[in-house]
Amino acid sequence: MRTLVLVILGIGLLVLGTDLSRTLFNDEQPHEAFQTLMDLPPRAIANPKTNGYLLLLGFAVDPSLDPVQTGHDMWLEVESDRGHRYFDYNKEKRLELRVTDDDQGMSQPLQAWADLDPIAQFQKQENSPRTPSPQYRLLVDRYSHWLKMPFEDWGYGHPGTPRFAELFAAHRLYVAEGFSQGMGKGIDRLHHDLSAWRAVLANAKTLSTKVMAACIVDDDARLMSVLLGQHVLEKVVFEHLSGLARPLDQAEQSMRWPIQNKFAIGVSRFERPFVQKDVVGQAESDQNKKWLAAAAGLNADAFHMVEHRLPANPIAKSLLQKQKLLNTYAQYYDALIKAAEKPTSPLPKLYDFAQTSSRTLVEYFVHPIENVFTDVSEPIWELFIVRIQETNARLRLAALQAKLRRPPLNQEIPTRLAEAGPSLYDPFTGIPMLWSPTQGKLYSVGKDRLDDGGDSTLDISVSIFSPPTKTPPAPSQRGTKAKKQVRQR
Secondary structure (H helix, E strand, C coil), rough: CCCHHHHHHHHHHHHHHHHHHHHHHHHCCCCCHHHHHHCCCCCCCCHHHHHHHHHHHHCCCCCCCHHHHHHHHHHHHHCCCCCCCCCCCCCCCCCCCCCCEEEEEHHHHHHHCCCHHHHHHHHHHHCCCCCCHHHHHHHHHHHHHHHHHCCCCCCCCCCCCCCCCHHHHHHHHHHHHHHHCCCCHHHHHHHHHHHHHHHHHHHHCHHHHHHHHEEEEEEEHHHHHHHHCCCCCEHHHHHHHHHHHHCCCHHHHHCCHHHHHHHHHHHHHHHHCCCCHHHHHHHHHHHHHHHHHHHCCCCCCCHHHHHHCCCCCCCCCCHHHHHHHHHHHHHHHHHHHHCCCCCCCCCCCHHHHCCCCCCCCCHHHCCCCHHHHHHCCCCCCCCHHHHHHHHHHHHHHHHHHHCCCCCCCCCCCHHHHHHHCHHHHCCCCCCCCCCCCCCCCEEEEECCCCCCCCCCCCCCEEEECCCHHHHCCCCCHHHHHHHCCEECC
């Protein structure tokens, strides 16, 4: 009996050894998905000094320094150690124009953005005596220059996140200052601002840049909706806004490059294990991510929740199985990118891309790649895909506001919403936007996909007005007013 047990045990060990040997020593060739994901994004800007991305990096530097040159220096510092180094904002004079909450020279125009009618608050500033601080003037001037520059996201392949706080403040100051100088100036600045950031949104290669662009496009869309919700609106203003209020296109919605960037950084750190030596730079980057998450209305740890996770299984991390592991990751990321193109579709799960075996001790070591994903937390990309669709919903609502101001004004609003077509439907449901006649609100159900009656804390809503019920004016009066204003339903 003892002999029989030993024979069975010996055969089992032989089979196990053979299987383990075959598993460990027979690595795979790079899959097509892996090769595709390792492609670098194309570059169109040859001269770094013309790229607005570098001005973004150096936006808050001391007035004595060239912000573009400083930004170029910062980019070269991380480019020399791709995937492992963070942007260094701790060197002397790189944050002299840091924006703080207690800056009295900028608090009024920045706080006005939170008002129900920020346009009215901006216009009040026209008659209010104020002397802009040197910081205010410099930030707005730098921002005006940034808007004129081409922009290419050169953060691809780097783990660090640039500072956006000063750029975001400058965006709000720039637009608010325009409206304080008159409606025409304000609309002109809103046009330039929105156009520039939609271009950034379409061409963003990193998640942080994508989210920042969405935040500012969202900001500008809110202002459009405030104007388009007014009962009386100058015709020239209405026509200008109608051209600006359009849904996101495919490139603006696409998450391809931000997702692929996470894969590229993961491969870089797998090839050369990450050593946490840039503690100060990483801490600054983490703070920047938390600030950006708050600005976007996301969980404070949202960016951390999509970081590329390396396996804990020591055998799976072995170079003997490197390509097999990377191929599995590549298949997941490839499927994730494709699913993200259809926001209403469910996203794939990481563990679905391995033939996960039972978690016995033997199976764990015999099939390390298949079991590695039980040790890796699932990245939560839904947060960011949904955030882009929130901006899309707000732009679609603005487009509908403009559409509903045009004839036929006697047609029922729900009918007109249905006839608007899929491009103006709610991106969260794929059906027409909703209308609350009691509140005079047009709304999207938002990320919870529940009809909350247009509640602005849960739904994404804008105000529109019903057509006037009074007797129409005399022909002479009607003709005079029709040239100057457009009335909202």
